[in-house]
Amino acid sequence: MCTLQALDTTEVRASYCAAPTYQVIGDDxxxxxxxxxxxxGDPTRVRLLSLISVSANTEMCVCDLTAPVGLSQPTVSHHMKQLVEAGLVTREQRGRWAYYSPATSxxxxxxxxxxxxxx
Amino acid sequence: MCTLQALDTTEVRASYCAAPTYQVIGDDxxxxxxxxxxxxGDPTRVRLLSLISVSANTEMCVCDLTAPVGLSQPTVSHHMKQLVEAGLVTREQRGRWAYYSPATSxxxxxxxxxxxxxx
DNA sequence: GTTACGCATCGACAAATGTCAATACGTGGG
DNA sequence: CCCACGTATTGACATTTGTCGATGCGTAAC
Structure with missing residues (x-):
């Protein structure tokens, strides 16, 4: 049912049950x-997300991502970290490699x- | 060609019959x-878009927006310009006032x- | 025409951002 | 136990960004 008009600030509001909330979004x-x-907001990160999304089964590590975007390894690591912190990507360390998966939800x-x- | 097996995605990406694209997004x-x-990517602009969205019928001018976000008039004008340039908002000048409408599509x-x- | 009002632009400034080379950290193989 | 390799962190730098006060520009009211 989703009456819940006070739910505007809580993180969820559950995808479905898309709240009524014709209300202004709060500061938080x-x-x-x-x-x-x-x-x-950076084209490189858009491309990176696209890259790991397209090859979601053949998982990609950082070393696979530097060439396509044409940037240095530290820079790619930096961008990936931001994507992870935003929750748009999950990181899984396996052995020496770090594999990334998209979380576009x-x-x-x-x-x-x-x-x-x-x- | 647009084989379109993936048209579950509603109206858009009609732009140019945007490829079925399980493919990496290009630079452009x-x-x-x-x-x-x-x-x-700025919380102020998120709030501004939310503000003009909620009151889409009772149109809002810049002078109505400064108070809710607690910023100066030049700063609000600056943010609104960016929203307009991104296509997220349309601007209509009527008399001395500038009215904004959301274009969240x-x-x-x-x-x-x-x-x-x-x- | 002059005045008041709403909005945009300008100049300035601190803060944040994207990038790289250098270096540090962990893991697996010899 | 080292060494090689993949990745993350650091330090530095130029560029961009968010913000404001001051000012300019149109439009409406008198």
Whole structure:
């Protein structure tokens, strides 16, 4: 049912059950959403997310990502860290390698939260 | 060609029959998408978009927006310009006032383009 | 025409960001 | 126990970004 009009600040509001919430987003939630979008505010990170998304089964490590984006290894590590911290990507260390998987539901959730405040 | 087995994604990416793309996003498109996300990479702009979205019928001018976000008028104008340039908002000048309307389809389109590259 | 008002632009400034070379850290193989 | 390798962190740098006060530009009211 989702009456729950007071749920606007809690993190979830559960994807489905897209809350009524024709209400302005608060400071805290704006902060939270902006972090997700900010992580994708750089073309390199958009490409990186796209790269690991396309090859989600053949998992990719950092060494596989540097060539496609044409940047140094430390720079790629730096960008990946930001994607991980934004929750857009998960990191799994196996042996010497770090494998990344996409978690784009975070993005769709953020987008829905923002667009659902549109009437 | 647009074989379109992936048209579950609603209206957009119609732009150019945007490829079924289980394919990496190119440099140019990454640039385009990142500009949209970057515009929402600041909590103030997220709140501004939310504000004008909630009151989409009772249109809002800049003078109505400064108080809720607690920033100066030049700063709000600056942020609104970025939202307009990202296509997330449309601006209409009427008399001395500038009225803004949300155009969040740009955001949903960008999100879908990126998430659809996930298999 | 002059005045008041809403908004945009400019100049300045501190803070954040993207990038790299150098280096440190951990893990696996010899 | 070292050594090689993949990755993360550090330090440094130029560029970008968010913010404000001051000022400029149109439009409406008198």
């Amino acid at each position: 939630e704006a902060q939270r959403l902006s972090k997700v979008f900010k992580a994708l 975070v993005l769709t959730a953020a987008t829905e939260t923002l667009t659902n405040s549109t009437r | 498109e990454a640039q385009r998408l990142s500009k949209v996300f970057k515009a929402l 740009v955001l949903t389109a960008a999100t879908e383009t990126l998430t659809n590259s996930t298999r």
